Amino acid sequence: MTNEPAIVARGLTRRFGRNVAVDHVDLEVPRRAIFGFLGPNGSGKSTTIRMLCGLLTPSAGEATVLGLEMPRDAEKLRRKLGYMTQRFSLYEDLTTLENLQFLASIYSLPRATARARIGRLLDEFHLREIADQRAGTMSGGQRQRLALAGATLHEPELLFLDEPTSAVDPQSRRDFWETLYSLVERGTTILVSTHFMDEAERCHELAILDRGRVVAAGAPEKLMREIDAAVLEIEGAEPRAARAALERNPAVRSVAQLGTRLHALVDPQLADPVQSVADALRAARVEGHVALARASLEDVFVAATRHAQAGQDA
């Protein structure tokens, strides 16, 4: 198959009144991979996904999805696209089986194909025991498995998952990601939005969104490796006092407390960040042991969003 990107967006923008929800977003989503949108609530993740599936008309910019121009060719995309909405959108008063059979008919699957696929999905997503249970009475994890089964029933090339795991316990979340990897193995391209760092770390590629803009993009390891900050960990008896001392220092971009430890992002231009921070602590008469640490995705996220804020304020 073609190796063109599954999604290309240029300057994608969406305004709601005076509020800019998505601000000149450029994207290139490779095929057969999991691409993640990481961002807080209101960062424009859902709005971008909705524009990419042709549900919302962009105020500016353009998007090509599987070679189809959005929103003009939205109808042609329908059969190739599976969409799992943020809110459970199957029918709560229908059973698992009824919901899946309804979707099979809507996608005009031949009867035999539908029966075979529904049977396979029931096994694969562990829905067999709740096949005759109404969706409204299911747990968050069960509903999510049903929703993903529904979104993949017509074997789409492209899958949009809008915060799929927000109502799901950690074990279900792990199983869910296993399923996503096996879908990718079979050739599916997946775009998933999340505000969980651990989940973002599982993606092949990431775009970090903040207030409608892409503030960082790339593979998670690369983002962590090339973080635009020095990451330090400070261990000491008085973390609150140490924190107060560090926050007064202009070279320190952010400080977060993790139990008794402090986690700080520091200006990478400093010649010796460890020494500078240790000096700052000594000047404030606070004891603490300073060491370099490996950047986490959260650090990347904080560094990227702080940066954007600073850039905007300037």
Place this chain on the structure above:
Amino acid sequence: MNRSAASLGRIGAVARKELVHLRRDRLTGGMVLGVPLMMTLLFGYAINQDVRHLRAGVADLSGSQAARFLVADAQATQVIDVVRQARSVDELAHALVAGDISVGIAIPPDFDRRRLGGERPAAQLLVDGGDPIVLGAARTLADLPPDRRFAPVAQHGAVSAPVFELRAYYNPERRSAVHIVPALCGVILTLTLVLFTAVAIVRERERGNLELLITTPVQTPELMIGKIAPYVAIGYGQMTLILLLGRFLFDVPIAGGLGTLYLAAGAFVAAALTLGLLISTLAQTQFQAFQMAFVTFLPQILLSGFMFPYDGMPAPARALAQVLPLTHFLRVVRGIVLRGASLGDVSGEVKALLIFFSLAFALAVLRFRKRLD
């Protein structure tokens, strides 16, 4: 002592919050003033027990001058407008069946002799007995005083029979059930069917199902027809139940063909369901859909001819009534059930219903976007 003050404070908080809801929901806010305004105007115009300008036909087989005077006198009362001249009593009766007229004046060839003889009524007044208010109005015609311009009548004055013999068609015993039950069929179908579909799409929107549905290959007309289809069967079931109750509890005969009735009713059921569907594409919430449906109910009940005869209403109210599906269906159902009308007799009304259905359907499809913006 503070407990009652605290309670008052909480009541105030709830009340203030309620006012904020009302102010934010523009439709509901509009209904606060809109509904009383609209309904008062409608009631004011439509409630008119003093019926005038009933459409009438005349079959004058005598050709006498006295007959022409009689018709002129009848018209002078303003109760009737002669809109049709018939050549025979049969033709007159047929116009009555078709619903073209609601009063017929039949003047026999020996009108002059009868009038002078004074033993028998000189002419016949054929009235659509299906509507008690029309019947009552016609009775005032039958009570017209004997013609003063003809001296011979005055001579026989003391013993003379009334000029008109009143013949109420279709409901000779003048039972109100005969009049009400077929019409009730239309009213009940309107109340239930419009509501069924009024919530159909907006419910999916509220529950979040729509966002998924519009990303599937389902096309808008497919969605709309699929939403209506089951309720057509339900509508027929309801109609059957009402007709059976009417037949066996209230002894309402069905003069026309059942096949004819079911065929013609299909157009009405489709029109009512599509009206609901249109509401569903306009409303943002189920509550708004209920409100809008309610706003269409009162005019249909008041102006359709269910409560007051169509002919008695002023022109603006009649014009509005022509747009409402129930108006046309009442003519259809009364025509077929009471007067034994054929499909041909009511084809104009069926056509109107089909036009309403087509326009409302097209509007609903246009209003509905497979988009969220």
